[in-house]
Every structure is written in C-alpha cells, then in structure tokens.
Amino acid sequence: MRRALPAFLAPLLLVFGCTRPEVEAFRQRPRPVVVTVSLPAQLADREGFQQEYASALRARLATRVVVVPGGVKPPVDAVELQVDIRDISQPSGQPTAAAVGVATGVTVGVLSAASGNRGWGVVDGLFWGLWAGSHAAMHQERTRDRLGYRPQVVRAQVRLMQPGNPEPLWVESIEPIEVVEAMDPLPPGLRDDDGRIREEEAKGFARVAVQKLAAYFQWARSSEQRFYEGPAAKKDEAPPPPADPVREPEKH
Known part of the structure; x- marks a missing residue:
C-alpha cells in the first residue's frame, strides 16, 4: 500500500508541479477580468454581434469572478479575456x-x-x-x-492575458458542436426571430467558454454577479444621510 501511494500521486504532482507560477498565483487570487471580442471583418452587423457576445460573456463570467463592465476603466492589474471568433457563418x-x-x-x-x-x-x-x-x-x-x-457555425479561440506577460494564462479552442450542444431551444413563436436566435447562440457560446475557464481555474459558481466599480463610480454614490441629532431628555 505504501508503494502504491506515490504512484497514485505522481500524475497529480506532475500536473501541479508544471503549473507556471503566475498561473497558480492568479488561480489563488483572481483579478478583475476585461472581456474583448473580435470577429471577422467581413461579417455583416459586426458591431451587433460583438456587443451580443461580449454581453453574454460578461453576464456569465460575473458569476465566477469580478468582471469589468463595458465602458468602465479597468484597474491596472486587470486581466483580459480575449475572444477571437474566427468563423461565424450561416448553416x-x-x-x-x-x-x-x-x-x-x-x-x-x-x-x-x-x-x-x-x-x-x-x-x-x-x-x-x-x-x-x-x-x-x-x-x-x-x-x-x-x-x-x-x-450558425461558431468557431473561436479564447485566451486569458495578463498585463506585461506575452504568454497567456490560459488558452482554449471552441468548436461549433460544443456551442450547439450548449444552446437552449426557443418557443415556436420565436424560432424565426433572428435577434433571439443570435442571443441564444451568444449565450451558448458563453456557457462553453466560461465553463472551460472556470474548470481550469477551479472557480465555483456564485448565485450573484460581481462587477468591478471604478473609483469614479464610488465618488458618484450619494453620501449617507446625516444621523438625526440625539435629543437630551428634558429636565423638570
């Protein structure tokens, strides 16, 4: 039994021993994540697709880690989830x-x-x-x-990049069959609605990408979404109302 134990632990030690220090540091203490999506230049309504996929990814990812909303200046130590959709075409x-x-x-x-x-x-x-x-x-x-x-056919590569580090913390390919299997059906009245179909395609893609990322970094799913709030947002918050003055009891 004593001889079998090291043999059993050897693969685990090999995996964890080969993990780069910066990857393990991020796993232990994840930083806010910025989501960027790139699509083929010839894609019609490219901006609409970009917003749809980025929104779905942020919403899904925010249940695992703090996400920087679109338009908010990220902190200096934020990491970037680069989503490179290389193919998105009609069936x-x-x-x-x-x-x-x-x-x-x-x-x-x-x-x-x-x-x-x-x-x-x-x-x-x-x-x-x-x-x-x-x-x-x-x-x-x-x-x-x-x-x-x-x-539609959606094929992409997803990378998690750290500032100042040319090597990705994590990289993964996403194939069309994975996205299709992660999609939900639409009710009969919406099956010809291109907007709802695009929304569900984006949600299916986000499910696959976030599931792979969360599995690699061992992130548990939270019931609440967490979004980064910059210093400007905190300054704009209304100050708490002043407390009512304490009245001293009248002396008779």
Whole structure:
C-alpha cells in the first residue's frame, strides 16, 4: 500500500508541479477580468454581434469572478479575456450529409485500395460513406428538432492575458458542436426571430467558454454577479444621510 501511494500521486504532482507560477498565483487570487471580442471583418452587423457576445460573456463570467463592465476603466492589474471568433457563418456553409458521406467514402476507398485491398476498396468506401452520411443527417435533424432552428457555425479561440506577460494564462479552442450542444431551444413563436436566435447562440457560446475557464481555474459558481466599480463610480454614490441629532431628555 505504501508503494502504491506515490504512484497514485505522481500524475497529480506532475500536473501541479508544471503549473507556471503566475498561473497558480492568479488561480489563488483572481483579478478583475476585461472581456474583448473580435470577429471577422467581413461579417455583416459586426458591431451587433460583438456587443451580443461580449454581453453574454460578461453576464456569465460575473458569476465566477469580478468582471469589468463595458465602458468602465479597468484597474491596472486587470486581466483580459480575449475572444477571437474566427468563423461565424450561416448553416448553409456547413457540409451537407451527402457531402460528408461522399468525402468519407472516397477517403476510405482510397486508403483501402492503397493498403492492398483493391478488390474491396469501392465496397469499403461505399459502406463507410453511407454510414457517415446517414450519421451526419441524423445529427443535423436532431439539432433542428431539439432547438427548433438552425444555429450558425461558431468557431473561436479564447485566451486569458495578463498585463506585461506575452504568454497567456490560459488558452482554449471552441468548436461549433460544443456551442450547439450548449444552446437552449426557443418557443415556436420565436424560432424565426433572428435577434433571439443570435442571443441564444451568444449565450451558448458563453456557457462553453466560461465553463472551460472556470474548470481550469477551479472557480465555483456564485448565485450573484460581481462587477468591478471604478473609483469614479464610488465618488458618484450619494453620501449617507446625516444621523438625526440625539435629543437630551428634558429636565423638570
């Protein structure tokens, strides 16, 4: 038993031992977070998407750590959550089930023939092509049935940057399937509302990004949102009303 204990703890010690000092320091004492979102320059209504995604991320992240609201000057030690959305496109840009099947079939057929199975290369390609195509079709149909609408393709990379440090404290990629699975359905009356669909896409993206970030830094979810208030906001607060003067009892 004594020999098994070090072997069991070795992977944990390796993980924590390889953590950079600044990452561990931030994990122990997180600083306020500024959220910035960048999108492809050719995206229509780029500013609207930017505001929608930034708002969803701030609202979600504020239940884990202090977040700097948009337009508020951050403190000097604030970190920046850089969200680089590299692809956001209409569902028509996704490969169809037939395209997935053809691509898979051709690839499997070529590999099968190259491995010496020339007689069955076409059969292998046809079988696996049909399987991949039907699987892709079922997945797309399940997505539409669950959500009631066809979500856009969203692919991004998220980084947490510290002032003066060129190396990110944390970096993660977000794939379209993750965002789709995190989205909630819309009621029948709103399934054709582009604004509500965009809002739900942003919320799904925020759920994925914040969940990954919180899991890495071991942040627990709070029931209340926490936002940073700059010195100017504190000065603008109304002073407390003066206390009523204490009246001395009358002497008879």
